[in-house]
Amino acid sequence: MSLLRAVATAFFAVQSVSAIFGPIGTNKPNLPGGSVANDQPPGTFFQGRSPPYPTSDWWAAYAASPNQDAIVGGPFPFQSRCLAIGFQYGISSSRDFDGTSLHQPSNMEWSASFVGHSGAAKDHKAASWDAQTVTVQYFSADSAMNVFNVPGSPYMTFNYTTAFPTFTSLSGKITNINAKTVTPGVITCESAVKYKIVTAGATYLLYSLRGAITLCTDKSNNPTLLTCQQRISGVMRMAKLVDVAHEATLDTYSSNYATGVTLDYTFPSTTSANLVFAWKVVGDANKLLMLSWPHHRCSLVSPNYLSSSVLSYLTTKGWMYPVLGAKWTMSYTLPTIDFNAPRAPHSSCKDDIVAAVAYEVGNLGTPPRPGDFYFWGGSVAAASRLALIADQVGRSDLVAKVVAYLTTTLGYWTDRSYTNVRAAYETAWGGIINKDGATNFWVDFGNGYYNDHHFHYGYFLSAAAVVAKYASNGLGTNNDFLSWLARDIANPSVGGDPYFPLTRHRDWMAGHSWASGIANGGGGRDQESVGEAVNGYYGVLLYATVTNNTNLRNYARLLIATEQQAAQTYWHLYPSMKSTDSLNPYPESNVRKLITMGNVYDWQAGAFLFWGSQRSEIAAIQILPVTPINEYMYDAEWTSNVLSYVGDELDDDDVDDAWKAVIYQAYGNGNPQKAMSLSSTLSSWGSGNSFSNQLYFIATRPNPSGNDICTSAQDGPTGTWVLQDVKTGKYVTSSSSRSNLVTDTTTAGLAASFTLASVPGGTTIQANATKQFVTADQSGNYTLAASRDSASAWEIFSFQLQSGSSVGYTIVARSNKKFITLNGDGALMPSASSASAATVFRLVT
Template identity: 55%
Template structure:
């Protein structure tokens, strides 16, 4: 039993009587789990396709969906519950049905009352519903409309029709059904609402819905052999391929057995014996199901060979830029990231872990330890029993690792406590843990007292990708629907209703995390299994990746509707609808990007060139829209790089943000490691060398300079001379430049709304402090426009001359960069003397006054040149200036903030003037001998000399 920081906890949705007699672990995300999930155990299940079914209190209701429509966003094919199967002796008690057994594909359900029972073999792919009766009188009730005919005999209200035979043609108001008795002739009694056997029986009945008259012969021929379940097996080869084997367990002649296949099956089936689609076929939400003859299917998959690293080294042209990005982003990691949830924290630390792998690949192993230390400190919280912001716990009703807080609230972590999205969440954590172990194998054996780190990785890996039916804590591959060919993200929340999955990319990443953990823990069995899960999940891209140019008449095209395929990407695939929509967003870039993320080496086979080209065309209008976030655009560019890395790199130059699950370094690295048959450099020489240095901004149109000061940090084009201008140090930031005020050391920030002026008002750099410096190519000389990364708007001037990020490029202000005057403040301990009066500056009750007659009367001050501050050595107080210049400078502050900064300029050898940055006024000695920041210009300022003292 896993020992986790949150201990053991039972969620508020215990399994219902359907699971009576079965122990934990129980399935939570299968196509049929709604049969046993509270509160009612009556959700319509996602199968067994081509049917959908529902466990009622008194029988199994089922139907074959035939109505299909497209609303401009989604194709719908909702459940049509036509009939229910039961037996007359059943007492209707909702506790009198249960799961008799289940396997990797199917479930067997039994309804019972005393010695009487009906067993339903619910096997996906069977074109029949199969019911086995013991000492029971079969009955079928119409669930929609009424029964109108049996074997050609009309049924009218108030009359009962008796018919005999071993095959019956039952017509309702909504379709024609074929009922086959496999154990000889029987008598059915039919009314307008139900048909029942005339007596109890031991035997098997099969029911099919006849959609096309030409199918009846096939259904007649193959009705006699039926499946009771399936065995799933795998064979792995040395050549990175695997075979998945479905062995249908049948009663009857296996050579006379058919099961229906979906498009993804037909893509992988080896030497199948297909019947013609004209003989039998059903259009379902995943496309056409057509029959395969025989009880053994062999599906072949090419397994991904990638693990931690891309399959090829980065293009040399990109390496310097990658290294520059790594140095910046790794330095910005901080001490650690404390988790407050599973999902968002997991995505962030997985993105950080990629930096270590990239650094190793570009020859900067010296950067790796900082990343590993960051990850270790962060994951230490995850395993620490004393850390309470978020805790993993073992859920005992079903058998799962969950967020403890989510056990009683299905809104926490997207329903994690009810087994939603575990593969989405845990893949990130596993990737980060595996990267630590790769670089520090001893970490696996470290423990916070509950288990080793290897144990923790194992518990989370087994939660989503347990390969063994003998595991006593976790079900087999929790989210995987092996017959459907992909995972379902839905758990048991809200009665385990609709099955759905939005992000195929995050599902792949879940199994990728398992793969990496299997590698570092040397678990070859789990490694092979994880590669198979990845390969089979990637193959399901057929249902998420749409091809507008596909042939709508192709039996292997899942969506015949041209308008749907024109939408390029399915956002959410459910058991009854699939469409270009999400629960949380409607932008086309979001719908595409959620299928792309997270971008890691394992995703390469999934980014199909045909699809990524179609995606780029489809979302082009949003890529050009500055209101659409770069965190989505960057993912579209990354996927496109699998087709054209040069174009993807060029498009990526516009980015200033990458979201919490990606990074600037990963953007460059992934593009740099794409196939490049042309051999051309992917990053042009000079593209990674933007403007650097210290400059003032001069408005090209008027010649005025931009000023900014402590008392008014906003950037305004109001200075007439370079001496009045603010200086800014242009520094590197991923995707652009930063502007740091040379005097206040504050970074320029741009409000996302575009209505407030730029302001030198941030101590640290984040997304709003990044700018693009765009050269103007239509003029002589070097001019630039400035684009704010916060809102992708260009900087212009408002009516007061303030710089605001609100224009398009045509209306942008143009600037000339002029080398800025660099302050050269003194550093060290000094005494100051007023050169006009020869009096020395002393401190009287903290105020600076020029009253000293001899050097011994002078106060000593420590000057800090880089920060442009100074303080009294006697009191340790920082010298401050009044914003209005009405009071003398005073050594009166415990901390140096905006009012405590001064610029000292040497006007001639040994002669200095001082300027207070709080009001940009120069310091002068007033009539009362006080040093006040009141002079309008350097000409009005008092000159002072600085005399070094011993510290």
């Protein structure tokens, strides 16, 4: 190793970020799955370093296997590619909208290197990184180039040490340098401190901060290479000139550059936080030129803006506008909600909630044996809310059963004899994964490749926090395991935790999290479910609350506040916003008419999902899971727009009620009465929700009108009855010898007696003579029959009182959402499409 390389390595080995909070913990994870190495370890990019490494940062692909060659979105406004042969970068020159997605495809325009670099992977590496930036070093025995990748800088900055810099155009031949025509086949040289370089594809400005240098083109018939004729030690910067009106601004501030950033945060009050970016600057810190995105402009305190007319770049996240100064302070209002809604359920709903939670707790069944992270987590977190709801409505006697259920199922994760699914510590990058996923991307949505950890572990933490809230021994034997999960997704410390990186999924400059990990070369950051990202940090908040960790609680609240702001900026779309509004990330009006982004990438955003295309699915995945913390995120304008936009699907019986349920809950934040009425048509709520939670959330919404939220009309009849067809006067019969329900007698004494009971989603009908429950098939082709020992989805019905009547009911089968009608033989069939075609029944005691 040369002296130059040794010195550079020693200098850049120090990470430069410091957070005000220390680590959650520092003990080594000791899990039932032991330790395992991912089959896509980082390449030589991290040479000389040891884990933990960032896995979801915008630049993760610089290190990700197999080839460390994926294009990344950043450092914005640039996109880049960290290749062994040189550092490539460019700014997207096209933007299109295909009716579903907005795209800004990658556009690599230049490659930077120096003469004598080997082009081998081993001769470039990460020199340093922090909460936003990464410095990449290319080196040889006697030369080096450090690339300061600083998101928000309109310049790419290169610091050379005793090197002959080279810049290669990737967007066609170089045609002009400083107004001098470049003739193919002839070497063209120019000596200057500033170069205006025109290629076939773009115009760039290149600045030499160490004084005048001489650049020469190559002699080819397609000249693309610029080579510095002096061996220099100094900084060169390059910026894309997209508008001639921007040149003066880029010239004025080109001599001041950032090499990194320090992340800081303060909490001036119990309800506020300041997030601070302090860039490390060479030059005049007051004249550091940076670029802001819409979410920054929502929160910046006393920013020194320049006019957007003097500099701007359009990115996937909207226009980046210029701000002067090396320190940004952004102010946020923090959530004050934790386990429960900030108001009690409305009195009109309390009895319904009590009945619902008693039923659902009573039917929890055997605690599940986990077989995966994600689906187990969602269902168990939903079950945990039953304890909270029961406690809120005065049924604390139900809490112990839920806690016992949760304790048992959580216990499998620390049981070393349990092998259906095992958590393990992954050693190549540093984190908790599903052990089976270390070598199989398809396990748990790529969990072993660091996809979606905040989605998964938030559910674990939420459920465990409920146990700790009520159990006398708190987290008990799960304490370490849960601490490791919290550290995996919400470590607030840089360098203080030897096993986990800083807040794994969070991109502090982008203002939200990326769900992507290191799979498939780590290219293309994206996040599909912003609702589950919020829930990840909500789980940390609840964990911090029960462990009395005030610092972590505040940090989680900041993560929630910023993620929810990003949701309302980049995932929620508002047709009412003006295209010229500086807070609008999507100036195209047709984009905003989509109402909800299903996926936000670093290079595209659109109303699509990896697994579904229904509008209700796209909206619902940004809403769920519905917990009290999302009161802040479900604003009335967006939820009202969602209800209208997905309206046709909400009326479609083939669309899963699980999606409708969460849409109605979110809508309840602005109109709880209508939301509750809509919810009364549902028969299922999804594995991450429950009937109790459906009622509870809507019943605890702001209610400025003061009107009842729940009404008696939404409650079905209960008790023992016989059913009579109002039109013919005939009664319904059924018996052990003929289980089908048929109207075939005018004698009340021969009618079958049924017990109607309220259950989540409607009413069950049980034949008293046989104790069998009435069932309805989904096809609508078969007669209702009293033939089931127990009731599930096909045995639930909705009794709807006819307008203006006190005795006449139509009946809807929840199995297919069809009304009950009579065929020619008087048999009850679940086949009518509307109430007008349905049979009206009288309930007779």
